[in-house]
Amino acid sequence: xxxxxKRFSGTVEGxxxxxxxxxxxxxxSAMIRPATETAHxxxxxxxxxxxxxxxxxxxxxxxxxxxxxxxxxKAVVLRAISDGTAMALWFVIIPVxxxxxxxxxxxxxxxxxxxxxxxxxxxxxxxxxxxAIAFGFAGAMIILRPGTDALxxxxxxVLISAAAAAMSRVGARHLTFHLDAKRIVAYHFLFVTxxxxxxAIPVWTWPDTRTLLLTAALSMLGTLGHFCITKxxxxxxxxxxxxxxxxxxxxxxxxxxxxxxxxxxxxxxxxAAVIAGSTIYIARREAAIRRAAAQNGR
Numbered sequence: 001x002x003x004x005x006k007r008f009s010g011t012v013e014g015x016x017x018x019x020x021x022x023x024x025x026x027x028x029s030a031m032i033r034p035a036t037e038t039a040h041x042x043x044x045x046x047x048x049x050x051x052x053x054x055x056x057x058x059x060x061x062x063x064x065x066x067x068x069x070x071x072x073x074k075a076v077v078l079r080a081i082s083d084g085t086a087m088a089l090w091f092v093i094i095p096v097x098x099x100x101x102x103x104x105x106x107x108x109x110x111x112x113x114x115x116x117x118x119x120x121x122x123x124x125x126x127x128x129x130x131x132a133i134a135f136g137f138a139g140a141m142i143i144l145r146p147g148t149d150a151l152x153x154x155x156x157x158v159l160i161s162a163a164a165a166a167m168s169r170v171g172a173r174h175l176t177f178h179l180d181a182k183r184i185v186a187y188h189f190l191f192v193t194x195x196x197x198x199x200a201i202p203v204w205t206w207p208d209t210r211t212l213l214l215t216a217a218l219s220m221l222g223t224l225g226h227f228c229i230t231k232x233x234x235x236x237x238x239x240x241x242x243x244x245x246x247x248x249x250x251x252x253x254x255x256x257x258x259x260x261x262x263x264x265x266x267x268x269x270x271x272a273a274v275i276a277g278s279t280i281y282i283a284r285r286e287a288a289i290r291r292a293a294a295q296n297g298r
Contacts, residue, residue: 010235010236011236011240013232013235013236014231014232014233014235014236014240014241014244015232015236015241015244016232017228017229017231017232017235018228018229018232018241018244018245018247019244019247020228021224021225021226021227021228021229021231021232022225022229022244022245022246022247022248022251023247023248023251024221024222024224024225024228025221025222025225025248026099026103026248026251026252026255027218027221027251027255028218028219028221028222028225029090029094029099029102029103029252030099030252030255030256030259030260031214031217031218031221032044032090032091032094032095032218033094033095033099033260034214035207035211035214035215035218036091036094036095037211038207038208038210038211039205039207039208039211039215040200040203040204040205041088041091041092041094041095042088042091042092042196042199042200042203043200043203043204043205043207044091044207044211044215045087045088045090045091045196045200046193046196046197046200047207047212047215047216047219048087048091048215048218048219048222049084049087049189049192049193049196049219050193051215051216051219051220051223052189052193052219052222052223052226053189053190053192053193055189055219055220055223056185056186056189056190056223057186057190059182059183059186060183060186060187060190066190068179068187069178069179071178072175072178072179075171075174075175076171076175076187076191077191078171079167079168079171079172079175079188079191080187080188080191080192080195081195082164082165082167082168082171083164083165083168083188083192084192084195084196085160085161085164086161086162086164086165086168087161087192087196088196088199089157089158089160089161089164090102090106090158090161092157093154093157093158093161096154097154097155097158098256098260098262098264098268099252099253099255099256099260099262100249100252100253100256100262100264100268101143101155101264101268102154102158102252103248103249103252104143104249104264104268104271104272104275105140105143105144105155105158105159105162106158106161106162106165107162107245107246107249107272107275107276107279108136108137108139108140108159108162108275109162109163109165109166109169110136110166110169110242110279110282110283111133111136111137111166111275111278111279111282112162112163112165112166112167113166113169113170114129114133114282114286115133115166116166116167116170117170117173120170121170121173121174128285129281129282129285129286132278132279132281132282132285133278133282135274135277135278136274136275136278136279136282138274139270139271139272139273139274139275139276139277139278140159140271140275141271142267142270142271142274143155143267143268143271143272144271145267168188172184172188175187181230181233181234182230185226185227185230188226189223232244237287240287242279242280242283242284243276243280246272246276249272249276
């Protein structure tokens with residue numbers, strides 16, 4: 001297979017895994033609401049992480065590497081703290097906020113990732129990408145409309161969750177230089193579980209059987225979603241996959257409508273379109289810079 005055909009094949013396969021992964025994440029988020037009807041969201045978030053850890057622990061056990069290598073332990077722990085924060089806030093938000101609106105605002109995470117990559121990885125971002133970041137946050141403001149009821153504690157929590165998730169992505173980017181994708185995901189769940197246990201203890205009540213089954217199901221969806229996204233990034237460039245990530249919003253809107261009677265307003269769709277455009281531009285711009293750097297380094 002020649003190079004263009006191989007790249008096209010990789011893009012098609014990657015798009016399939018990206019769309020599937022995003023749909024699984026949307027499904028997981030939709031299941032949070034019924035799961036939290038009889039149990040605190042922080043308890044559900046802990047159980048979700050614990051189930052993921054149990055599913056993925058055999059991967060580390062077979063590799064004989066349950067404890068991370070010495071050189072990456074700090075990065076693994078810091079990533080667990082940031083992602084634990086993102087997950088805890090997400091589980092608190094979903095029961096009280098329209099599903100599509102929450103996911104639309106969560107798409108600001110790549111904008112935060114670019115900023116954090118500058119601050120912590122020393123990446124250089126020039127004027128065009130800073131402009132795209134500004135447009136992306138303007139899209140968030142379109143959704144929130146400061147001065148209206150749309151700007152409340154839940155929407156602020158979504159943005160904090162997106163920022164924390166972005167920090168986790170930056171940590172994952174650093175870990176890719178030292179670990180394979182399966183071990184990164186496995187360490188993620190293994191270490192995020194005790195992080196989420198801490199806030200769950202003060203509000204702990206034992207979930208009933210129905211809630212446990214719902215939590216186990218959403219945990220499976222989330223874990224499979226992680227693997228699908230990892231697979232997509234393995235077979236295709238991240239910049240090529242960026243547009244397909246936004247299928248998650250369409251899935252979330254459909255689930256919100258059919259399950260909860262929610263219909264996103266025009267402000268949500270308009271803001272989401274602005275955020276999507278800016279993040280896709282940033283992803284493609286970063287890919288072009290990496291290709292140019294690789295060519296110059298030959």
